[in-house]
Amino acid sequence: MLGYAIGDFGYCLYWKVFEFYLLFFYADVFGIAPVVAGTMFLATRVLDAAIDPLMGMWADRTQTRWGSFRPFVLVSALPLAVLGVLTFTTPELSPTGKVVWAYLTYGITMLIYTIGNIPYGAMLGVLTADVNKRTTLSAYKLVGASAGGLVVTKATKDLVAGMGGGDDARGWMLVMVLYGVIAVACLAITFFSTRERIRPSPTQKTSMKVDLQDLLRNKPWATILGAGFVIMLTIAIRNGTGVFYLKYYARRDDLTDTYLTLSSLAYVAGAALTPLFSRRLEKKVFLTICMVGVALLSFAQFFVPRDNVGLMIGITVAASLVIGPKSPLSWSMFADSADFSEWKTGRRATALIFSAATFGVKMGGAVAGWVVGVLLSSVGYVPNQEQSAHAAQGILWLATLIPGGFALVAALAIQFYPLDANKTDAIQRELQARRAGS
Numbered sequence: 332m333l334g335y336a337i338g339d340f341g342y343c344l345y346w347k348v349f350e351f352y353l354l355f356f357y358a359d360v361f362g363i364a365p366v367v368a369g370t371m372f373l374a375t376r377v378l379d380a381a382i383d384p385l386m387g388m389w390a391d392r393t394q395t396r397w398g399s400f401r402p403f404v405l406v407s408a409l410p411l412a413v414l415g416v417l418t419f420t421t422p423e424l425s426p427t428g429k430v431v432w433a434y435l436t437y438g439i440t441m442l443i444y445t446i447g448n449i450p451y452g453a454m455l456g457v458l459t460a461d462v463n464k465r466t467t468l469s470a471y472k473l474v475g476a477s478a479g480g481l482v483v484t485k486a487t488k489d490l491v492a493g494m495g496g497g498d499d500a501r502g503w504m505l506v507m508v509l510y511g512v513i514a515v516a517c518l519a520i521t522f523f524s525t526r527e528r529i530r531p532s533p534t535q536k537t538s539m540k541v542d543l544q545d546l547l548r549n550k551p552w553a554t555i556l557g558a559g560f561v562i563m564l565t566i567a568i569r570n571g572t573g574v575f576y577l578k579y580y581a582r583r584d585d586l587t588d589t590y591l592t593l594s595s596l597a598y599v600a601g602a603a604l605t606p607l608f609s610r611r612l613e614k615k616v617f618l619t620i621c622m623v624g625v626a627l628l629s630f631a632q633f634f635v636p637r638d639n640v641g642l643m644i645g646i647t648v649a650a651s652l653v654i655g656p657k658s659p660l661s662w663s664m665f666a667d668s669a670d671f672s673e674w675k676t677g678r679r680a681t682a683l684i685f686s687a688a689t690f691g692v693k694m695g696g697a698v699a700g701w702v703v704g705v706l707l708s709s710v711g712y713v714p715n716q717e718q719s720a721h722a723a724q725g726i727l728w729l730a731t732l733i734p735g736g737f738a739l740v741a742a743l744a745i746q747f748y749p750l751d752a753n754k755t756d757a758i759q760r761e762l763q764a765r766r767a768g769s
Contacts, residue, residue, distance in 0.1 A: 332468055334524025335458065336475030338404060338451055341517030343479030344510040345415055345444060350567060351484060351591065353418075353437075354700060355574050359714045360499050361421050363429055369704015371434055376697030379441040380690045383449055387686025388542060390450040398527035400450035400457070400682065407447030408518040412511030414440040419507045421500040441693075447518065449689055453682035456666040457529040460759065465666045466609050469659040473602035476658070477595060483510075484591030529681075542680045545672055551750050552668040552684055556691040558618075558744040559661050563695025564702075565625060565737040566654065568729060571703045573647075576730040579718045583640050590644050594651040601655015609660065615748045618660045622742040624653040629735030633727065662688075664748070667755050674758045703729060 357368040393399045418436040422428075455472065459465060487506060494509075495502020546552065573591060578584040608617060628650040635642045665688045673679040710725030712718060718726070 332471040334521055335454065335468065336471040337517045338521030339472045339476035340479040340482075341408075341514035341521075342444070342448055342451065343476040344483060344514050345411065345440075346476075347480040347483040348415075348419075348487065348507070348510065350570050350696070351574065352487060354571060354704065356419060356503060357433060360503060361429060361433070362426075363433060364708065365704040365712060366708035367430060367704075368433070369701040369707075371430070371437065372700030372704070373697045375434065375438040375441060376693050376700070378438070379445055380693040380697065382442065382445055383686040383690040383693065384543070384546075384683060385686075386445050386449045387453065387683035388680070390453060390682035390686075391542070391680050397522075398457075400454045400527060401522050401525060403450035404447050404454075404518050405522040407443055408515045411440070411443045411447060412515050414443055415511050415514075416504060416507045419503040421504070445689075449686040450682060451521070452662070452689060453685040454525065454527065455662055456669045456681040456685065457527045458525060460529055460670075460763070463606075463610070466614075466659060466663040467606045469662045469666075470602055470605045472662070473605075473655070473658045474599055477599035477602055477655070481592060481595040481599060484595045485588060488588055529679075541678070542683050545676045545678060545680065546683060549668055549672045549675075549684075551671050551748060552665065552688070554744065554748045555661055555664050555668065556688055558741050558748075559688065560691040560695045561737050561741040561744060562622065562657055562661070563692050564699050565622075565734045565741060566657075567696045567699030568703060568737070569629070569650070569734045571699060572726060572729040575707070575712075575726050576643075579712075580723050580726045580730070581637060581640050581643060586640060586644070590647065593644060593648045597648045597651035598655045601652045602659055603655075605656040605659040608656070609663075613751055614660050614664055615745055615751070617656060618664075619742050619745050621653050621656055621660075622738045622745065625650050626735045626738035626742065628653065629731050629738060633731040633735075664750070667750055667758075670755070670758050670762060671750065674762055702733075 354365065354368055354372075357363040358365050363371075390400055390403060393402070395402050414436065418433075418440050420436070422432060424432055455465065455469060458468060490506045490509070491499060491502035493502070494505040573594070574587055577587045577590050605617075612620075628646050632643065632646045632650075635646065665685055669679065669681045669684040672684065706725055706729055707722075711722045712726070713722070
């Protein structure tokens with residue numbers, strides 16, 4: 332469990348830097364307009380997300396002495412580190428050249444990330460067949476991810492300032508070198524400390540067309556995919572706006588590290604507590620409660636006075652705590668949907684299930700980045716200057732009411748999830764009997 336979790340620590344050194352800081356880096360350091368950067372996020376992530384199912388089918392069909400998924404994690408680690416550095420490198424280029432550089436470096440980085448991260452996520456479905464242990468394993472994974480996010484939020488700005496010596500462009504590049512070295516070490520540990528225990532039947536022969544048909548008929552997967560897309564919109568808009576919210580709305584840029592660090596700690600705590608509550612609550616009910624809670628807290632934050640930074644941070648921390656169980660629950664539910672597909676069709680395509688799930692996550696992040704970029708530009712946001720009242724109000728809406736509305740939509744979507752504990756237990760018993768018989 333620890334070996335698997337440390338892999339997500341490494342991956343989140345990239346994901347959280349992209350989520351919290353990449354738009355800020357492009358706008359305030361590299362000199363790309365937010366609307367251009369937001370459109371780039373949408374275009375590159377849509378393409379990257381479309382590749383996810385293909386990557387999943389490739390991984391499902393890979394057979395090596397180390398398993399189907401672990402080799403991808405190891406082989407992609409070093410190229411990901413190199414591309415991560417290039418993404419945060421700022422060559423002297425024309426405005427058009429800067430946009431082209433951003434498209435190429437970020438697009439290729441996300442492609443390499445996909446090659447490793449899709450099989451890594453699918454490992455959750457093959458390390459154990461125990462439904463409860465999957466939830467625990469997923470919680471470990473999310474604690475690792477959240478710890479990576481905590482490092483990013485707590486240390487990144489200080490590291491940029493210290494390593495750059497006043498040159499932010501140089502600081503960002505050197506920080507990504509450091510994060511790349513750490514990530515490569517983490518992913519190597521994951522490769523050497525885990526083992527894939529569940530394999531498809533050696534006689535299983537399916538085409539990509541059949542796999543996709545099975546996927547589209549999988550109602551549990553489709554439900555969590557839709558809900559996960561909306562949940563990701565909620566999270567990515569809140570997180571992507573956080574730096575702007577503190578700097579330009581609350582006028583307390585000095586508290587950005589504290590704001591993000593406490594939020595990340597609360598997210599870790601929420602993920603870590605997931606197994607405790609999931610033993611008492613159905614996954615569907617638990618996830619619904621979380622999303623309704625996030626919506627209510629987001630709406631409440633809208634009414635906090637602009638100078639009451641303590642209350643702002645308090646509500647943000649509470650929202651992060653409440654949304655913490657989201658990822659352990661949803662990833663565990665995706666693993667259950669892979670079992671459902673095998674039970675229903677007699678064929679297993681674990682990586683395809685998880686890659687298509689990641690498609691929803693990436694699409695949510697892409698749309699969120701586009702929404703934030705477009706709305707910042709539309710309300711008159713100007714980098715590194717005092718914002719107009721209209722721009723400040725727009726930033727407030729992006730940080731509170733808009734993600735709160737998406738959270739309510741997600742809570743509604745979750746109600747269509749058809750699996751409960753009795754159903755998943757029955758599926759597991761039947762699958763175990765089939766495997767024993769073969």
